[in-house]
Amino acid sequence: MKPKKGRLRIWYDREADFLELRTTPKPTKGYFQNLGNEVFARIDSKTKKVVGFSIFNLTKHFPLKKHTELPLPLKAEIQTTATA
Numbered sequence: 001m002k003p004k005k006g007r008l009r010i011w012y013d014r015e016a017d018f019l020e021l022r023t024t025p026k027p028t029k030g031y032f033q034n035l036g037n038e039v040f041a042r043i044d045s046k047t048k049k050v051v052g053f054s055i056f057n058l059t060k061h062f063p064l065k066k067h068t069e070l071p072l073p074l075k076a077e078i079q080t081t082a083t084a
Contacts, residue, residue, distance in 0.1 A: 009052075017059055022052030037061065 011020045022042060028051060032040035035053075038061065042052035055061070 012058070017057050019055045019058045020052060021054075024051050 007023070007025075009020075009022050009025070011022075012018070020042075024044075029045045030043050030051065031045065032054065033043055034040055038056040040054045040056070041050050042054060043049070044051045
């Protein structure tokens with residue numbers, strides 16, 4: 001089955017120093033699974049699928065300059081499967 005292409009939404013709160021990446025148009029009910037180093041996977045409560053990632057205290061791990069390419073500490077492939 002071919003992976004479904006979609007948008008990756010990225011949100012950064014400078015004051016909270018929090019980065020969120022998600023595949024859903026709006027946040028869904030779910031929970032975080034700790035992946036270590038203040039990196040968390042966002043799990044949808046209904047589907048139990050990963051719908052995003054969050055990094056707390058981002059600049060502690062990645063000091064940011066004005067314009068920065070940010071290598072994230074994860075490799076992910078997000079796919080959906082067809083349901084009958």
